[in-house]
Structures are given as C-alpha cells and as structure tokens.
Amino acid sequence: MAANQINDEEKLFSGILRLNAKVFGLVLGIVLGLLVFVATNWLLLKGGHRTPDGRYVVGPHLQLLSQFFIGYRVSFWGSIIGFFYGFALGTLSGSAIGWIYNKIVDWRK
Amino acid sequence: MNNANCDPHGRRVIIVGGGPAGLTAGYRLAQMGLPSVILEKDQIVGGISRTVSYKGFHFDIGGHRFFTKIKAVDDMWKEVLNDDFLRRKRLSRIYYRRKFFYYPLRPFNAFAGLGLWESTMILASYLYARLFPHRQEETFEQWVSNRFGRRLFQTFFKTYSEKVWGMSCSEIRAEWAAQRIKGLSLLSALRNALAGQNGANKKRVIKTLIDEFDYPRLGPGMMWREVAARIEQSGSRVLLGAEVEGIMRAENGVEAVTISRNGEREVLHGSDFISSMPLKELLLKFEPPVPDQVKTAAHNLKYRDFLTVAVIVDKSRLFPDNWIYIHDPAVRVGRIQNFKNWSPFMVPDQSKTCLGLEYFCFEGDDLWRQPDRQLIQMAAEELEMLQLAERSSVEDGHVVRMPKAYPVYDSEYNDSLRIIEDFLRGIPNLQVVGRNGMHKYNNQDHSMLTAMLAAENVVGAAHDLWRVNEEQHYHEEVTIAPEQQRLLKEKLRAAFARMDSFAFATATGLVCSMLLLLATLFVLLRQDSPLVPYMGLLGQYFIGYSVTPGGALLGAVSCFTWVFLLSWLFAYLRNFMIGFFIYRIKRKMELLTFKDFLDHF
Ligand SMILES: Cc1cc2nc3c(=O)[nH]c(=O)nc-3n(C[C@H](O)[C@H](O)[C@H](O)COP(=O)(O)OP(=O)(O)OC[C@H]3O[C@@H](n4cnc5c(N)ncnc54)[C@H](O)[C@@H]3O)c2cc1C
Numbered sequence A: 001m002a003a004n005q006i007n008d009e010e011k012l013f014s015g016i017l018r019l020n021a022k023v024f025g026l027v028l029g030i031v032l033g034l035l036v037f038v039a040t041n042w043l044l045l046k047g048g049h050r051t052p053d054g055r056y057v058v059g060p061h062l063q064l065l066s067q068f069f070i071g072y073r074v075s076f077w078g079s080i081i082g083f084f085y086g087f088a089l090g091t092l093s094g095s096a097i098g099w100i101y102n103k104i105v106d107w108r109k
Numbered sequence B: 001m002n003n004a005n006c007d008p009h010g011r012r013v014i015i016v017g018g019g020p021a022g023l024t025a026g027y028r029l030a031q032m033g034l035p036s037v038i039l040e041k042d043q044i045v046g047g048i049s050r051t052v053s054y055k056g057f058h059f060d061i062g063g064h065r066f067f068t069k070i071k072a073v074d075d076m077w078k079e080v081l082n083d084d085f086l087r088r089k090r091l092s093r094i095y096y097r098r099k100f101f102y103y104p105l106r107p108f109n110a111f112a113g114l115g116l117w118e119s120t121m122i123l124a125s126y127l128y129a130r131l132f133p134h135r136q137e138e139t140f141e142q143w144v145s146n147r148f149g150r151r152l153f154q155t156f157f158k159t160y161s162e163k164v165w166g167m168s169c170s171e172i173r174a175e176w177a178a179q180r181i182k183g184l185s186l187l188s189a190l191r192n193a194l195a196g197q198n199g200a201n202k203k204r205v206i207k208t209l210i211d212e213f214d215y216p217r218l219g220p221g222m223m224w225r226e227v228a229a230r231i232e233q234s235g236s237r238v239l240l241g242a243e244v245e246g247i248m249r250a251e252n253g254v255e256a257v258t259i260s261r262n263g264e265r266e267v268l269h270g271s272d273f274i275s276s277m278p279l280k281e282l283l284l285k286f287e288p289p290v291p292d293q294v295k296t297a298a299h300n301l302k303y304r305d306f307l308t309v310a311v312i313v314d315k316s317r318l319f320p321d322n323w324i325y326i327h328d329p330a331v332r333v334g335r336i337q338n339f340k341n342w343s344p345f346m347v348p349d350q351s352k353t354c355l356g357l358e359y360f361c362f363e364g365d366d367l368w369r370q371p372d373r374q375l376i377q378m379a380a381e382e383l384e385m386l387q388l389a390e391r392s393s394v395e396d397g398h399v400v401r402m403p404k405a406y407p408v409y410d411s412e413y414n415d416s417l418r419i420i421e422d423f424l425r426g427i428p429n430l431q432v433v434g435r436n437g438m439h440k441y442n443n444q445d446h447s448m449l450t451a452m453l454a455a456e457n458v459v460g461a462a463h464d465l466w467r468v469n470e471e472q473h474y475h476e477e478v479t480i481a482p483e484q485q486r487l488l489k490e491k492l493r494a495a496f497a498r499m500d501s502f503a504f505a506t507a508t509g510l511v512c513s514m515l516l517l518l519a520t521l522f523v524l525l526r527q528d529s530p531l532v533p534y535m536g537l538l539g540q541y542f543i544g545y546s547v548t549p550g551g552a553l554l555g556a557v558s559c560f561t562w563v564f565l566l567s568w569l570f571a572y573l574r575n576f577m578i579g580f581f582i583y584r585i586k587r588k589m590e591l592l593t594f595k596d597f598l599d600h601f
Helices: A002-014 A021-046 A062-067 A076-108 B020-031 B071-084 B107-131 B140-148 B150-165 B174-180 B186-194 B200-211 B220-233 B279-284 B292-300 B372-385 B413-425 B444-458 B482-496 B501-525 B531-540 B549-594
Strands: B013-016 B036-040 B051-054 B057-060 B085-089 B092-096 B099-102 B212-216 B237-240 B242-250 B253-261 B264-269 B272-275 B303-313 B323-326 B335-338 B353-361 B394-407 B430-432
Touching: A021 A062, A021 A076, A062 B531, A076 B501, B013 B020, B020 B036, B020 B220, B020 B444, B036 B220, B036 B242, B051 B220, B051 B394, B057 B220, B057 B303, B057 B353, B071 B085, B071 B212, B071 B220, B071 B444, B092 B150, B099 B107, B107 B140, B107 B150, B140 B150, B140 B174, B150 B323, B150 B353, B212 B220, B220 B237, B272 B444, B279 B292, B279 B413, B292 B413, B303 B372, B353 B372, B372 B394, B430 B444, B501 B531, B501 B549, B531 B549
Parallel strands: B013 B036, B013 B272, B036 B237, B092 B323, B272 B430
Antiparallel strands: B051 B057, B085 B212, B092 B099, B242 B253, B253 B264, B303 B353, B303 B394, B323 B335, B335 B353
C-alpha cells in the first residue's frame, strides 16, 4: 500500500502537462477579444478631446489598430469588430502555441 | 459435536477467536442464516475489547472509544446496543514535569505550561529542523524531529513512545510513524482539498471524532456479550475456554481444527474457517507444518504486550480526565484511565473511583512476571508520586495481563506479511481477520469490517481482505467508487502535471516573434502607414528592430529571446506554485492526522 502511495506521488510529479491547443487558443482568443473590446469602450467612456482644428478625437493611438484590423474604429461598433479580430488573433496564436508546445514535449520525450 | 451446527448443505463455519472480529463474523453469518461455531480460548468474550469485572467495578484493557466512519460498523453497534450508548466528551492530558498539558495539544495551554524560555526554544528548534532537516529519515526520532523540531519531540513524544515500545526512539523505524499517518496519501489530500473537504467541514468532522466518542454504559464488553448472546440465540455456538491447538490442512484447504476444552482434546471439522487469533500462532499450529520460509516469516512477527492494574480508590473524584498520558520517566506507568469518567455505571459505588494504570511490557519480562500484589503496590506508589491519589486511599486492585496487545511494525514485518499473505492465498477456505489476525494495527471498526467481508466471502463474495483499506482512516473524508477514483486520479495528475518550461518558452517565443515579423512586413506593404513611427519604438526593447525587412528579422530574434525568458519564468513559477500548493496541503494534512498521534497506542 505504501508502495502504491509513493507510486502515485511519483506519477503526480513526473507527469508533464499537455496543453489542449483548442482550449488554449479559445482562452487566449477570448482574453484578447475582451481586451480590445474593453479598451475601446473605456476610451469612449472617458471621452476624447478637441484638436486645434476643431475635430473631436477619441483614442487616436488605439485607432492605429485599424491598420491591422480593417474596419476597426474607436466606437461601440468598432469595439465589437475589434472583439472579433482580437478573438481570431488570440485563437490562432493560442492554438499555435499549444500545438508547438505539445510537439516539443513529444520530441523531448 | 462433529456434525452439529451445519446448514442444510452441510456447511459449517468455524471461527477462531471471540473478540470483535470473530464475533462480528459469527453475527453476520447468523444474519445470513449460516450457522457457525466460535472458539474462544478465554472464559470471556471481547478479546482485547473485553470489559473485566472485579467486585462490581468494571474496567477495559485500555479504554475503548467507539468511533468509526464505516457505516456498516456503526449500524451494527447501534443495532446491538442502541440506547445503551453514552455520548462522551473527551478530556485527556499529558503529565510531564509535574504539569498537565491538554492532549491534543492546545497552543496557549502548552505555552503557559512550558514557559516563555522553553516555548522559544521549541520554536527555534522547529525552525532549525525545517531549515536543516535530517537528510535520512530512518528512525522515529528523525521522522518526528524533522516535522516538529527536536525539542518538541523530546517534550511530548519521546518518553511516552519509549514506554509504549520498550525501546529507544532512535531504534524505532521511521516507517512506523509514517504508517500511523498513512491515512494521508497525497492524492487523497489533494482530492479532499480540492473538493472542499479540507475546509471547515472536514476540520469539524475530525474535531468531533477526536473530541467526542460513544461508549457503552458498561464498557465495550457489554457490546460483545450482547453480540455473543444474539449469536447463540440464532442457533450458532460460542464455546468459551476452547483453545485451538492445531489447524489440520489437506490438499484443498483446512479440514478441521483441534481444540482443547476442559482438559479434553476435540477435533472440529468445518467447511470454512475464519481466524482472528494472532497470525504467528495460527501459522505455527498448522499440521503438517508450513514451509520453512513461512515459518521464518511467522517468527518475524512481533508483539508488544500490556498489563492493566485496576485500582479501587476510596475517593469520589480524583481528576476530570478520561485518561492521562504519563510522560514522566520517573514512573513506569504509561497511561491512567479513569473509568468513572468514561461511564458512571462502571463503578458500583459513586463514593469510589476505579483507575486503570497501564503498563507496556513484553510477555515474560520483569514487569509481566511480578506478582499481582506487588504490581498493585507499585501502582499505588506511582499514583502518589504523580500526586494523583494518596497511596493509603488505594483500597484494592486487580491485574489483567494482555499478551499481544500491539502488533509491532518493525523493519521486518512488511516483508514477512507478504510471504504469509501469499501462502494463505493458497488456502481458499481459510480467511484471516481482525487485528492480530492480520497483524494490522486495527481498531475495533476495521477489525470488524474485515470480519464482515469475510462472512460475505463465505457466501460467495470475493473481497480481498488484505486490501481492506485500513488507510480508510477516520481522517479521510470520502470513499468513492474505484472507477471514479481512477478518473479522479487522472484528472488530478493532469491538473498538477509539470509544465515543460522549455517547450512553453519556445512555443510562445516563436509565435510572438512570428507575429512581430508579419506585422512589420504588413505595415511595410501598406505604404505611408501612420504606424511606422510607433512600431519603431519597439526598437527600444528589441535590439536591432526597425520597420524595415532587415530590422524586422533582427527584431524577431530579439523578441523571441525576451518572450522566451519571460515565458520560461512564468512556467517555472507556475510549477513552483503548484509544488508549493501540494507541499502545503500535505503538511496541513500531516499535522491534522498527527494531532491525535498518541491516541493510537
Ligand atoms: C490499549 C488498547 C486500546 C485500544 N483502544 C481502542 C479504542 O479506543 N477503540 C477501538 O475501536 N479499538 C481500540 N483498540 C483496538 C481493539 O482492542 C482491537 O482492534 C480489537 O479488540 C481487535 O479485535 P480482534 O477480534 O481482531 O482481536 P482480539 O480482540 O485480539 O480478539 C482475538 C480473540 O482470539 C482469542 N484467541 C487467541 N488465540 C486463540 C486460540 N488459539 N484459540 C481460541 N481463541 C483464541 C483471544 O482470546 C481473543 O479473544 C485498543 C487496543 C489496545 C491494546
């Protein structure tokens, strides 16, 4: 019995974590999507400022995201579009990390 | 006699031993309609759990608390005695250097009793032990010192343990102490912790089991007398004064036992045999004898014996405890029971008190051989030395010697038990049950459980009694089905598996550097992107980075390096935290299970 117990404990410590690439991707996707969504709406809530030429500008730096996320704007609709872009990027990156991680673990075994 | 007590199919179960295990087997079989014959060598039932009566005073062989987490056992106790159980609050203390300390220890009480200097030294020695533990844990002394510090060990564990085992703590194997807290498997600790069992609820359950217990009005013997009576009512027989002297074995199993009763020898044939007599004696009684290897293994099983000097004191109240552990090395007594505090019905005259002074010894040693009169005199003197009662107030006394009270877990017992187990598996109609019957440090409940399962085996079940989990200790909260247990183990293993830091760092490094590379190339493709000056700022961190094809490549390499380092650190810390979490849970459980360590002797 004691031997079984030691065995259990050894197994517990000797196990190497496998990442579930899909789940990891999904989690990263949701996190990134929410990040863009919240960041955009946060700026909207805070409000923008008027430029010397009289234009009302909200979040000019975040707006630069539209260089990658075509169609993205610092607006409520933009935050939803941004969410989907963020989600897609996060999912792809997360799945890629998971996949590469598992491959390396296999290879090192 | 030979054919009496058979069922219609000619089956007759012979049970050796009228202690809790033997009687439980007989009781269960009777409930299933199978007759049995129980052979008990003494003139009284109950085995170690008997209650002895002397001039109307009742006392146990060491007070026997009734507490269990095994439902079947609890049900049987309730079924048999029901209203005759008293629920008792437990009070026990340690007597050390003329002071009393509550046991289980209470920090403030211990602190007040030990004084500031001693408490500080204990704390310092604890810290020292945590920082510089003995590398090898071979002895009991090293084992406890590593966990609690040397000073605390010397104060609260050393002298008592040495009295119990009759040897120095540096000779007692560490595995014995580990066995005592073996309820703790890391997996079950984690399972309990994660399932919330480690929280208030679990603590409450443990606390209740330690702080309260049930006790039959007239001691445990009341239970076993009643069980024996019910067995006889069912048509089975309980033969007192029937000592099994030989086990007659043929090709396909045991055929009969020879007994001596009232000076006469008899042969009892049976179809099934259940034995709760000490394993060593059982094996040495085989005819023809067991193989030499098994015989050697049997000889390797050792026991610690015990004697109780019950004294009647002409005082209505002496102390409030159920029992007191006597750590003081100046006296030989190890523990003192105050049976009136277990149940007021244990004394016939409330103006008197009945104390049980317990001496741990070896059969045949000087203590064992001392005449009763001298033992009673010594007990009275020691009571006076301990300032618990005056010698002159001790009116009378009675001595009970209990051989083989404790199966010894030494360095040899485990291997020997394996050999014996293998041998006994080859005899299908003989099952061994109980405490000495299996050489296991069982309380009544686990002894009974093995007997219940053995009875079920007689009618066709296939329980493996050797695997009966006596680690299903009362500290352990839940019992779950094996299949669920396997799944749970897998899940826990997955959850607590180590993250491969190198793989994780490489994977995240690769993905991030690729993203940087692609993003830069993308920006470069879109001419006059307003992003260029901002992305260029990344060059502050990623050496060599600029928004150019070459800069993108250099930046990717540098990005990989940064992300690799950070992710490696993340994975390392994650593994460290999980390791720390497991360590904490384990230590917490260890402390919790160790809380009532002394109660197990
Ligand atoms: C000091 C002390 C305190 C304890 N406190 C508690 C407690 O608080 N709670 C608790 O639950 N448990 C307690 N226990 C444990 C409890 O006593 C045992 O678990 C229980 O008695 C074991 O039952 P058993 O039937 O297996 O063995 P035993 O009680 O040893 O019974 C075996 C029987 O077999 C008989 N026998 C032996 N050889 C032969 C033979 N050749 N022929 C015929 N008969 C034979 C013996 O006479 C005996 O009656 C304590 C034990 C000790 C020593």
